[in-house]
Amino acid sequence: MSVLLTGADGYIGWPTALRLANQRDERIICVDNFARREWVEESGSVSATQIEDPRERFEAVDNLSLVEGDLADRDFVLQLLDTYEPETVLHAAAQPSAPYSSINGERALYTQQNNVSMTLNLLHGLDECGLDDTHFIETTTTGIYGAPEFPIPEGGVEVDRQGGNDDLPFPNMGGSWYHVTKSFDAANMRLADSEFEFPISEIRTAIVYGTETGETQAHDSPTRFDFDYYFGTVVNRFCAQAVAGYPITVYGKGEQRKPMVSLEDTVESLVRLVEEGHSGDDGIDIYNQVTRPVAIVELAETIAEVGEEFDLDTEVKHYENPRNEDEEHKMEMENDAFLDLVGGQRQELEAGIRDVLGTLVEERDRIAAHEDRFLPGVLTDD
Numbered sequence: 001m002s003v004l005l006t007g008a009d010g011y012i013g014w015p016t017a018l019r020l021a022n023q024r025d026e027r028i029i030c031v032d033n034f035a036r037r038e039w040v041e042e043s044g045s046v047s048a049t050q051i052e053d054p055r056e057r058f059e060a061v062d063n064l065s066l067v068e069g070d071l072a073d074r075d076f077v078l079q080l081l082d083t084y085e086p087e088t089v090l091h092a093a094a095q096p097s098a099p100y101s102s103i104n105g106e107r108a109l110y111t112q113q114n115n116v117s118m119t120l121n122l123l124h125g126l127d128e129c130g131l132d133d134t135h136f137i138e139t140t141t142t143g144i145y146g147a148p149e150f151p152i153p154e155g156g157v158e159v160d161r162q163g164g165n166d167d168l169p170f171p172n173m174g175g176s177w178y179h180v181t182k183s184f185d186a187a188n189m190r191l192a193d194s195e196f197e198f199p200i201s202e203i204r205t206a207i208v209y210g211t212e213t214g215e216t217q218a219h220d221s222p223t224r225f226d227f228d229y230y231f232g233t234v235v236n237r238f239c240a241q242a243v244a245g246y247p248i249t250v251y252g253k254g255e256q257r258k259p260m261v262s263l264e265d266t267v268e269s270l271v272r273l274v275e276e277g278h279s280g281d282d283g284i285d286i287y288n289q290v291t292r293p294v295a296i297v298e299l300a301e302t303i304a305e306v307g308e309e310f311d312l313d314t315e316v317k318h319y320e321n322p323r324n325e326d327e328e329h330k331m332e333m334e335n336d337a338f339l340d341l342v343g344g345q346r347q348e349l350e351a352g353i354r355d356v357l358g359t360l361v362e363e364r365d366r367i368a369a370h371e372d373r374f375l376p377g378v379l380t381d382d
Contacts, residue, residue: 002087010224115181115184144183255329259292
């Protein structure tokens with residue numbers, strides 16, 4: 001069963017590619033245009049982990065074949081699918097940064113054109129190439145839900161109104177130009193499911209923490225780890241601040257709860273979904289790829305506590321919140337289907353933070369050389 005993995009050079013893509021290569025006999029077709037490297041360089045930052053030249057890293061691993069190309073190019077996608085005829089497409093490529101998409105109108109437009117075009121090209125390409133049995137899997141984001149005041153369902157929400165009821169999709173309260181692209185993707189996948197014959201699964205990914213998997217360690221080939229304002233998640237920035245000797249900057253009370261999942265749980269669930277395939281039920285299989293929501297202040301205090309094991313004297317400081325958000329929002333998110341898929345949580349938050357800090361302390365000088373990237377406003381129109 002051939003697998004085509006997009007975004008294979010990325011933070012999640014690389015360890016997923018390594019695990020697929022380790023568990024499967026046939027070659028994994030890995031697709032990337034390396035744009036993430038360019039975006040981070042444009043922001044004046046680097047990956048905290050020192051990653052190899054992309055072509056060298058793929059050539060060094062048996063069972064991985066690299067195809068360089070732009071999935072927003074329809075002709076490239078059609079040629080790609082027609083050539084390899086994959087039985088599974090795992091689509092993990094995207095411009096994934098909400099802050100980057102919000103810098104200005106140019107980057108908002110680029111983000112939406114890039115992300116939506118890639119997904120549409122793959123969906124229509126599978127149909128036009130006659131790949132009716134191919135399982136299409138896309139990683140979107142839990143951010144498409146926004147922050148509703150009721151428990152977030154894993155899939156649709158049942159609505160009973162004026163004597164009629166239906167199960168309606170609920171992915172349309174995203175808070176950035178990037179998150180809205182994934183709402184578009186979810187809607188386009190629903191439409192494709194009604195018009196085309198191939199099975200579709202959607203993995204809605206939470207904030208991912210971690211730096212290593214068994215495969216990245218075995219190959220001595222770490223995945224990237226961005227800590228700048230635009231491409232580093234809150235976990236990444238907090239850990240980098242701790243290693244560089246900065247206070248951890250918590251906005252407001254820090255009681256805002258954010259959905260989180262470890263890199264190990266993320267990779268394992270994707271590989272299992274490739275192996276197990278679609279459920280066979282009508283409609284799209286939807287998974288909330290989250291183990292639990294974590295309060296920002298809990299995250300900061302966990303990093304400070306674990307940091308003591310690495311001789312980091314880390315202070316947690318609270319600052320006035322510049323964001324318009326409910327600081328005491330108690331996010332709840334259903335995740336039964338995801339936990340069944342991954343077989344139960346494999347890495348707890350504290351262990352994941354220990355993994356991150358253990359990696360970053362070895363790169364302290366590299367992080368300190370780019371410490372101004374922690375702050376907003378470093379990428380301008382100039």
